[in-house]
Amino acid sequence: MLKIENIDVYYDKIHAIKNVSFEVRAGEVVSLIGANGAGKTTILKTISKLMEPTHGVILFDDQPLSKLAPHQMVYLGMAHVPEGRRVFAKMTVEENLYMGAYIRKDKTHIEKDLERVFEYFPRLKERTSQPAGTLSGGEQQMLAIGRALMSKPKLLLMDEPSMGLAPLLVQEIFNIIQEIKKSGTTILLVEQNANQALQIADRAYVLETGKITMSGNAKELLNDESIKKAYLGG
């Protein structure tokens, strides 16, 4: 579904992503784990074209993305839950969710998907007319995920959904990711929380200072000694 081939990304002169290649197949959950500053967010931003690679190709359903405008990604079936949630703080919860369905015209299906989001996150339903800026961090994360789901994506890119949340909420968010996976959505998950990310994933890649250093079956990586040491706390 998604193929990244030898991409390089720069912030001015800083070489942030170095010759990275990986792929996400339809139906999979793939985790990209790595420490702070390894380049995980940069990769996701490059996939949704908020940043441009200097070299390399990104293919989505075998179609190169280079000629498309950033706002067209969602038309292809890609949705991005950005780092730091980035909900529209002054809009209500409901308006935020409808913004997720901005490009869609099938009104009846939009309503159904709204109901589905409320099933995942009943707390959002209680707060539909509240401005998103007044929600707690966890609720904002739920809203960001719900908003992305409203575009009915084939591929969901998630950037650190567990960041800054209390342990109980982290568990809740990962349970939902599990549910989304079951519904048939392909997921590329970027996480510092390597333990959770590996438990939920089919496959995983380890990113270190802009390079992929390990890859493989998530369960195997979970038991790998060097991963245990570096990311799972012994």
Add this chain to the structure above:
Amino acid sequence: MILFLQQIINGLSVGSVYALIALGYTMVYGIIKLINFAHGEVMMAGAYFAFVVAISSRFPFPIVLFISMVMAAIVGIVIEKLAYKPLRNAPRISALITAIGVSLFLQNLTLVIFKADPKIMPVLIEKKPINIGSLQIGTVTLTTLILAIVFMVILDVFIKKTKPGKAMRAVSEDKDASVLMGINVNKTISITFAIGSALGALGGVLYGITYTQVYPTMGIMPGLKAFVAAVLGGIGLIPGAVLGGFVIGMIETISKAYISSQWSDAIVFGLLIVVLLFKPTGILGKNEKEKV
């Protein structure tokens, strides 16, 4: 008492023109964080468009107004594309200086084309007083007030209910997140300039009709006062621009009537200083805290 009521109505009418122009300032600021100092000149251009159409045709007022607003919208889009878009990622001061440059350019372009002497605006709205009891209101005053309010209501509905309107709100909050929703940011910014400029032109046409003339520097003072109105109400906030416009118009009119017409501008700008001292974000502005 009658006189006072009459002044209130005059104040509302003057204020509604400021509010229309202030909307353009605040909408553009909201979406690209730029004080578009050329906006007063877009208002002036709108008045000139109406003047040209009115002297060269026999079109009735609504059509003259419509053409003027459309032309001004195009001018607004072109200004953004040529002057501001290339600077979108440049430091904000560069765009600000460019805006002043565009403002001077438009003034001087108009000077070259139409010469410096004021032109008489043809009578687009027949002037006759309307009597309500012992209250006497001019048709121009009344038309100004009604048109301004109608367009403000249309704008409000547009921004709250339509997709391009929601896109404008989304882009003004968070450009990257809007892109992720599939919103074409460039198109949305163009729409914002178009609407702001059209409203500015409406203000300009009404201003030109009220004072029965158009001239190249006519945009400076109302532009400045509308800018003050936008800041007073809370820059970037649409209700703030409307409120600010009416407050400025009212204070100006009342101080002209009861204090001194020479001092009225000083009083208006003095008020801005006072408000900013106590509430730097404007009357409706909030200090926003971000959740991390």
